[in-house]
Amino acid sequence: MNQVLVEICLRVRDIDATLDFYTNLFDFEVASRREFPEDKFDLIYLNSPGSNVQIELTYNYDAEPYNVGNGFSHLGVTVNDLEKMHDICKASKYETGELRGLAGGTPSYFFVTDPDGYRIEVKRAK
Known part of the structure; x- marks a missing residue:
């Protein structure tokens, strides 16, 4: 049996701030939006270019x-230019960590935190 990861769900409090984070800081695109006012919730699906996971x-x-x-740690994304993305994130209003490398090695990742406190690990694409 084959399983394919297709989506990850995040519960958010401020949809406008969250959309700003994922679509303007990163390159995610709104694939669809479904509103259920009678049940008091909305679902917004974001696509990441180059990935089938929403x-x-x-x-x-x-x-x-x-x-x-404390059971959830982070989401991970890769970028072609880690240093440029780090500069963009540090210049933003979002909490951004320093560039780091595993076991003190060459810097290969950093973390940035979205408006709801979810951490995003930004890694150098291989």
């Missing part, structure tokens, strides 16, 4: 703040 943003209208928890 991020499903679930926006519940009356939700209390979410606790990201």
